[in-house]
Amino acid sequence: MSNQAKYVFKGTPEQEQELLKVIDKYKNTEGALIPILHEAQEIYGYLPLEVQKIVSENANIPLAEIYGVVTFYAQFSLVPKGEYSIAVCLGTACYVKGSGNILEKIKEKLGIDVGECSEDGKFSLDATRCIGACGLAPVMTVNDEVYGRLEVKDVDKILEKYM
Amino acid sequence: MVNIKINGKDYSVAEGTTVLEAARSVGIDIPTLCYLKGVNEIGACRMCLVEVKGARALQAACVYPVSEGMEVMTNTPAVRNARKLNLELILSTHDRKCLTCVRNRNCELQALADNLGVTDIAYEGIRNEYDIDEISPSIVRDNNKCILCKRCVSTCKNVQTVAVIDAKNRGFNTEIGCAFDMPLAETPCVNCGQCITACPVGALREKSDIDRVWAALADPDKHVVVQTAPAVRAGLGEEFDMPIGTPVTGKMANALKQIGFDKVFDTDTGADLTIMEEGTEVIERIQNGGKLPVITSCSPGWVKFCEHNFPDFLDNLSSAKSPHEMFGAVLKTYYAQKQGIDPKNIVVVSIMPCTAKKFEAQRPELSNGDLQDVDIVLTTRELGRMIKQAGIDFKNIEDAPFDNPFGEATGAGVIFGATGGVMEAALRTVAEVLTGKSIENCDYTDVRGTDGIKRAEIKVGDLTLKAAVAHGLGNARKLLEAIREGKENYHFVEIMACPGGCVTGGGQPIRSAKERMDIDLKAERAKALYSEDINSQIRKSHENPVIKKLYDEFFEKPGSHKAHELLHTHYAKRENY
Ligand code: SF4
Ligand code: SF4
Ligand code: SF4
Ligand code: FES
Numbered sequence: 001m002s003n004q005a006k007y008v009f010k011g012t013p014e015q016e017q018e019l020l021k022v023i024d025k026y027k028n029t030e031g032a033l034i035p036i037l038h039e040a041q042e043i044y045g046y047l048p049l050e051v052q053k054i055v056s057e058n059a060n061i062p063l064a065e066i067y068g069v070v071t072f073y074a075q076f077s078l079v080p081k082g083e084y085s086i087a088v089c090l091g092t093a094c095y096v097k098g099s100g101n102i103l104e105k106i107k108e109k110l111g112i113d114v115g116e117c118s119e120d121g122k123f124s125l126d127a128t129r130c131i132g133a134c135g136l137a138p139v140m141t142v143n144d145e146v147y148g149r150l151e152v153k154d155v156d157k158i159l160e161k162y163m
Numbered sequence: 164m165v166n167i168k169i170n171g172k173d174y175s176v177a178e179g180t181t182v183l184e185a186a187r188s189v190g191i192d193i194p195t196l197c198y199l200k201g202v203n204e205i206g207a208c209r210m211c212l213v214e215v216k217g218a219r220a221l222q223a224a225c226v227y228p229v230s231e232g233m234e235v236m237t238n239t240p241a242v243r244n245a246r247k248l249n250l251e252l253i254l255s256t257h258d259r260k261c262l263t264c265v266r267n268r269n270c271e272l273q274a275l276a277d278n279l280g281v282t283d284i285a286y287e288g289i290r291n292e293y294d295i296d297e298i299s300p301s302i303v304r305d306n307n308k309c310i311l312c313k314r315c316v317s318t319c320k321n322v323q324t325v326a327v328i329d330a331k332n333r334g335f336n337t338e339i340g341c342a343f344d345m346p347l348a349e350t351p352c353v354n355c356g357q358c359i360t361a362c363p364v365g366a367l368r369e370k371s372d373i374d375r376v377w378a379a380l381a382d383p384d385k386h387v388v389v390q391t392a393p394a395v396r397a398g399l400g401e402e403f404d405m406p407i408g409t410p411v412t413g414k415m416a417n418a419l420k421q422i423g424f425d426k427v428f429d430t431d432t433g434a435d436l437t438i439m440e441e442g443t444e445v446i447e448r449i450q451n452g453g454k455l456p457v458i459t460s461c462s463p464g465w466v467k468f469c470e471h472n473f474p475d476f477l478d479n480l481s482s483a484k485s486p487h488e489m490f491g492a493v494l495k496t497y498y499a500q501k502q503g504i505d506p507k508n509i510v511v512v513s514i515m516p517c518t519a520k521k522f523e524a525q526r527p528e529l530s531n532g533d534l535q536d537v538d539i540v541l542t543t544r545e546l547g548r549m550i551k552q553a554g555i556d557f558k559n560i561e562d563a564p565f566d567n568p569f570g571e572a573t574g575a576g577v578i579f580g581a582t583g584g585v586m587e588a589a590l591r592t593v594a595e596v597l598t599g600k601s602i603e604n605c606d607y608t609d610v611r612g613t614d615g616i617k618r619a620e621i622k623v624g625d626l627t628l629k630a631a632v633a634h635g636l637g638n639a640r641k642l643l644e645a646i647r648e649g650k651e652n653y654h655f656v657e658i659m660a661c662p663g664g665c666v667t668g669g670g671q672p673i674r675s676a677k678e679r680m681d682i683d684l685k686a687e688r689a690k691a692l693y694s695e696d697i698n699s700q701i702r703k704s705h706e707n708p709v710i711k712k713l714y715d716e717f718f719e720k721p722g723s724h725k726a727h728e729l730l731h732t733h734y735a736k737r738e739n740y
Contacts, residue, residue, distance in 0.1 A: 049343050062326030067342035071331045
């Protein structure tokens with residue numbers, strides 16, 4: 001089974017109503033799948049099976065096709081964003097200064113991989129391209145907070161602030 | 164017509180065709196891989212590149228329309244090099260283990276490598292390793308062999324309107340699969356196997372049950388009985404390079420005896436029994452104001468499709484089991500008693516043109532006590548392999564008859580294998596029962612042929628019986644929607660999941676896209692069945708002496724209590740995901 005199954009879906013009836021309105025809005029529009037999915041992701045934060053099924057049944061588009069589109073475009077996510085969204089820069093400057101090791105350390109500490117979210121919904125982890133803070137390399141961000149000139153030993157302290 | 168030049172010669176070709184079709188029509192071959200006539204014309208693989216004068220780059224012939232005055236070159240160094248380069252790129256990431264591949268010697272990729280003169284693959288690409296999905300009882304998917312041509316995707320989505328497989332991910336990680344990486348068995352896949360016969364390579368195959376049959380045959384305690392569906396005789400010869408549409412009934416029966424089956428029976432007898440039960444149901448529902456239309460239920464792909472997508476029609480389905488299931492039930496009761504064999508020791512093997520029959524045989528309701536009516540289902544292709552494994556010289560083997568006590572079947576049973584055949588067979592019996600008269604001309608040609616949906620009005624005594632026949636699930640969907648909306652109404656509807664019916668079922672021999680450009684397999688294989696029908700001594704199910712005896716000695720009459728217990732079944736709505 002795919003790894004997205006472990007996140008408990010917490011969608012509300014209000015969110016579903018909102019999504020149905022979106023689908024209805026695009027009822028007579030050709031090629032509306034991508035805009036529908038965008039709005040669905042705005043509503044739910046990500047696009048799990050439950051959400052894709054609502055789109056499939058109400059927009060009358062096969063689930064396999066929707067899944068194909070969701071996995072084709074990088075902007076769509078199958079996993080929720082954590083309360084704290086961590087991003088480690090793997091741009092060249094950060095990478096040569098050891099951001100790879102920082103990333104490994106975070107993975108180990110949180111027990112999640114890149115693109116995943118911890119089971120309690122607290123942390124999600126992404127690896128990004130250059131974020132333009134090369135002067136501070138290596139860099140990671142937690143939500144809007146930027147941490148620079150990192151060493152592996154800093155990781156524990158930073159994460160503990162959010163735990 | 165438009166005038167074009169191909170390789171410097173003038174031709175007049177049909178307007179609105181593609182360069183590929185035009186070239187083919189004048190005997191010039193252009194290699195293809197992703198193209199499948201009428202199903203997948205997406206210009207993805209670039210194997211069919213040609214030079215078009217005035218065009219900037221090489222063009223994909225399979226999607227390039229002809230136009231007046233056009234000049235095409237199909238065999239220049241640039242064309243040959245580009246095609247070969249494309250092919251080598253595909254091969255560089257392909258799991259090239261032909262010797263152990265199900266499609267060895269019947270593979271379009273292998274044939275291209277041969278035809279284009281690939282002797283060496285210069286680059287060794289990195290390959291993704293994919294898990295093989297073999298959870299479904301019918302279909303195995305092996306993406307290690309997949310070349311991403313999407314012929315399966317188009318078939319499942321556009322022809323069958325089931326749409327459970329599609330391309331996912333992107334770039335190097337692109338693969339064909341189901342939503343959320345589910346195994347096929349957890350989706351609304353109907354097991355029709357049309358994706359298998361569309362696939363140019365060994366990425367899709369049936370779940371093989373050959374070893375289970377060999378094991379049963381080797382077990383001295385087992386009485387192993389085999390039955391063969393009508394369409395198998397119309398296809399099996401092709402596995403031995405015989406011309407398409409060669410009926411091989413006698414050779415097949417003999418080969419099965421040589422393989423070692425204790426008895427070799429004909430599912431046509433089961434088909435005759437189905438007609439008696441289903442025909443009775445049609446008559447009763449017409450006379451007593453029952454649920455109409457009656458819809459046939461012999462095609463297990465169609466039945467599962469109905470359970471997923473048209474649950475409001477489940478009461479319309481005939482409750483009659485499909486022919487091989489009925490026959491299995493008879494073998495484990497009537498036959499077991501007559502022969503004094505404990506039914507537990509009978510193994511019923513069905514040779515079917517169909518992968519969905521493998522799923523059907525496992526349905527818990529198709530059983531009696533704790534015994535399934537049918538134990539093992541093999542496809543026509545698997546039987547071909549068994550015959551080869553047994554070292555039988557199929558082409559030169561003598562004919563043999565089917566075994567008694569079920570040695571006799573009718574022309575009605577034989578035509579079950581083609582679209583319209585179940586309807587026609589039923590009409591032959593229904594018409595005589597309703598009018599009480601013997602009807603001389605029993606050819607109902609309106610329901611024959613390869614049109615996707617056929618509609619007919621048939622005079623039966625005072626009644627004008629309205630009938631419709633659909634084959635291929637996309638056509639079935641259209642017809643059912645029209646009925647649901649009240650735009651059309653019928654007494655009797657036949658639906659088969661596969662386009663063409665069982666003769667082109669998902670378990671039948673696989674023909675290349677190139678052959679399918681020139682030959683309509685549906686029509687050619689059906690000819691074998693209609694010729695056997697016309698040559699039959701008996702052409703109506705109710706006149707089959709075996710069937711009469713079965714009712715006299717065992718079932719009493721069609722629709723009796725015992726018949727309902729053993730020969731009928733029920734259906735239930737299934738969730739989509
Ligand atoms: S799919 Fe074709 S080319 Fe590939 S291993 Fe099988 S036979 Fe060989
Ligand atoms: S078996 Fe039929 S329904 Fe299932 S994936 Fe293949 S084409 Fe689609
Ligand atoms: S499974 Fe076969 S038909 Fe489908 S995309 Fe792969 S190679 Fe083509
Ligand atoms: S692009 Fe023409 S056959 Fe694939």
